[in-house]
Amino acid sequence: MNPLRFGLIGCGQFGAFLARAAVATGRLQLVAATDSDAARADTLAAEHQAAACADAAALLAHPAVDVVLIATPPALHMQHAIAAARAGKPVFLEKPMAIGEHACEAINAAVREAGVNLMVGHVLRYFEPYRAIAAAYRAGKLGRALHLSIWRLEHDFLNISPWKGQRAVSGGYLYEVAAHELDWLRAMLGEPTAIQAQITRQPSSAHQLEDTVALQLMFPGGAGVHYLGGAGFPRNEHGFHLRFEHATLNSDQAFDPARVQVASSTGLTAADLGFGDADPYSIELNAWLDSLATGSPPPITGEDAAQTVALIEAAYRAAGW
Numbered sequence: 001m002n003p004l005r006f007g008l009i010g011c012g013q014f015g016a017f018l019a020r021a022a023v024a025t026g027r028l029q030l031v032a033a034t035d036s037d038a039a040r041a042d043t044l045a046a047e048h049q050a051a052a053c054a055d056a057a058a059l060l061a062h063p064a065v066d067v068v069l070i071a072t073p074p075a076l077h078m079q080h081a082i083a084a085a086r087a088g089k090p091v092f093l094e095k096p097m098a099i100g101e102h103a104c105e106a107i108n109a110a111v112r113e114a115g116v117n118l119m120v121g122h123v124l125r126y127f128e129p130y131r132a133i134a135a136a137y138r139a140g141k142l143g144r145a146l147h148l149s150i151w152r153l154e155h156d157f158l159n160i161s162p163w164k165g166q167r168a169v170s171g172g173y174l175y176e177v178a179a180h181e182l183d184w185l186r187a188m189l190g191e192p193t194a195i196q197a198q199i200t201r202q203p204s205s206a207h208q209l210e211d212t213v214a215l216q217l218m219f220p221g222g223a224g225v226h227y228l229g230g231a232g233f234p235r236n237e238h239g240f241h242l243r244f245e246h247a248t249l250n251s252d253q254a255f256d257p258a259r260v261q262v263a264s265s266t267g268l269t270a271a272d273l274g275f276g277d278a279d280p281y282s283i284e285l286n287a288w289l290d291s292l293a294t295g296s297p298p299p300i301t302g303e304d305a306a307q308t309v310a311l312i313e314a315a316y317r318a319a320g321w
């Protein structure tokens with residue numbers, strides 16, 4: 001089968017990475033790239049023998065573009081996703097889906113009207129150890145979820161891209177970072193039934209993000225969740241204590257399955273969780289491509305991802321932000 005030809009809107013750090021991951025599937029070929037920083041589009045296009053387009057409209061009008069990947073800052077997701085849908089192109093849209101529930105509804109309406117496929121890139125669902133833990137939970141190996149504590153604390157986050165510190169562009173820390181874990185929690189436990197939130201921020205900060213954000217969530221079945229995040233910590237820390245009926249799973253390096261410690265009342269071990277070693281971005285993109293090939297809905301639809309945005313908005317409201 002010939003690879004599908006894709007156009008990429010947003011050739012920054014993640015867009016360039018995503019383009020390489022897409023090409024590595026062997027099922028996608030980059031044919032057009034655009035970025036408001038023309039040099040970035042030129043560089044990526046040259047790397048892939050693709051066309052560099054002046055803007056998103058030119059990319060969407062390019063006759064070789066079959067499907068579109070979007071990796072622009074979140075404030076632009078709505079305009080780019082709607083434009084791609086109206087051009088009749090299937091869309092892979094990076095997380096967070098958009099800023100605000102209305103923006104998500106507008107994207108979903110455009111996608112429905114155009115009858116195109118749209119998947120949102122909540123890749124944490126495919127990352128180990130998260131994928132395997134959710135699968136073990138669904139399979140009943142862990143028993144009921146009792147209390148899950150997750151922390152993702154950042155120190156040097158804003159060295160990456162300055163726009164991430166502007167709430168109007170990134171949406172804030174919950175949108176740009178916590179969206180990963182909040183989406184994973186929703187996918188595993190369902191929609192939360194209660195939420196409390198506290199946010200602190202030094203008024204003197206050079207950025208507009210939360211220094212600390214603490215969420216207390218309740219999920220159906222009585223599972224409690226505590227999430228701690230923020231951009232104002234003295235060092236980066238990313239870990240979890242996940243307490244289920246039959247096992248407690250601890251890690252101080254949340255993306256390293258080898259660091260997961262399991263204490264179980266039923267003899268469950270880390271080996272029983274079945275961690276895989278496949279590249280999560282490859283799994284994610286292949287899942288999207290499979291949905292395109294079969295005409296079935298993608299695994300993470302716009303309606304689904306909009307619920308993560310609704311949760312983020314509920315958290316901000318609960319914190320009075």
Ligand SMILES: NC(=O)c1ccc[n+]([C@@H]2O[C@H](COP(=O)([O-])OP(=O)(O)OC[C@H]3O[C@@H](n4cnc5c(N)ncnc54)[C@H](O)[C@@H]3O)[C@@H](O)[C@H]2O)c1
Nearest residue numbers: 010011012013014015035036037071072074094095096161
């Ligand atoms: N799934 C993941 O693991 C993951 C990781 C990092 C980032 N992301 C997401 O990817 C997206 C991009 O983040 P990033 O880290 O690459 O940021 P970035 O700043 O490195 O890249 C964003 C790019 O968009 C370009 N851009 C801005 N306005 C544009 C416009 N109007 N038209 C075309 N291009 C425009 C910028 O010039 C920049 O090159 C965000 O939604 C972010 O949340 C996802």
